[in-house]
Amino acid sequence: MxxxxxxxxxxxxxxxxxxxxxxxxxxxxxxxxxxxxxxxxxxxxxxxxxxxxxxxxxxxxxxxxxxxxxxxxxxxxxxxxxxxxxxxxxxxFEVKLDDLTFSLARTPRRLPVVYSRSEISAILSHLHGVSRLQVQLLYGAGLRSAELLSLRVKDIDFGSNNIFVRAGKGNKDRTTMLPQSLVPELKRQIQRVEILHSGDLADGLGEVYLPDALARKYPRAARETGWQ
The missing domain is CATH 1.10.150.130 (Tyrosine recombinase, N-terminal domain)
Structure with missing residues (x-):
């Protein structure tokens, strides 16, 4: 990955x-x-x-x-x-690069494209299952694509209605709101993950990548559902 x-x-x-x-x-x-x-x-x-x-x-x-x-x-x-x-x-290398002289890029900056609600609805009408849920989270929670793909089960807090983003832009953590309309489908997705994870563990698999030195600090964490 x-x-x-x-x-x-x-x-x-x-x-x-x-x-x-x-x-x-x-x-x-x-x-x-x-x-x-x-x-x-x-x-x-x-x-x-x-x-x-x-x-x-x-x-x-x-x-x-x-x-x-x-x-x-x-x-x-x-x-x-x-x-x-x-x-x-x-x-x-600890070598200074003072007074560099080079041609500057001239391509103008462009404003980012922001989809309207009707455009998002049109996109969602063609999506189903996990793909639809992913796009709904991107739009509803304001997640970047990399943040979405690195979400763990433990990062979804249904009690406080928050999503915890770990090591986002600038390697900073932050929280964003959990859209209430997505709660039922997210819970169903987590249940599906738990079933798949149980099968993986039974086959001697099921470990995931852990950031930094967590794998050494918590040897069993890579097999826990919360880190899936």
Missing amino acids: DDIRPRVPTRPVRFLDKLRLHMRESGLAFATERTYIHWVRRFIHFHGKQHPQEMGPAEVEQFLTHLAQQRDCSVNTQRIALNALVYLYQRF
Whole structure:
């Protein structure tokens, strides 16, 4: 799954594994880690797979200019690529990137598209089952897609009518409202999960990924229904 951190050796040998380990020790969110690794990898391939330690500000400027002039990237995309390379050099290599000179992206920002109630109703009319419930949660609870897909059973609090979002944007936790109209279907979905989970446990399976070091602190938690 895309939201599960790949394992990194405690004493990594490969460059990208070393960089991943540094990001985790620095407390970066997994979404940030994944994005930075993506841009560092693109930077390396752009320069013919040359090791980043053998390059410097000039190569960073060339890559960022290429994104703006040849790839027609947006302002935000170029900024994210810059942030990834600044992390690589200034925090990982401890090499300063002062006074970079590169062509700035000119693609204007666009306002996000927000669907009206009638448009959402039209979309929902074509959906059924879990897919419909997912879209209803996205729209009714204001969840991002990554937040929706990483929800656990324990994050749904029917008593306080809240949904707890863990490690959302900026690696921050938050709460959002639980739409009352979705409570019956959510409870039915959790019952289905419990049945499936019981079958998985009977087959010797049923463990899920746990964030941070929770798997070491609570060895049995990965098999509990609340973490499904």
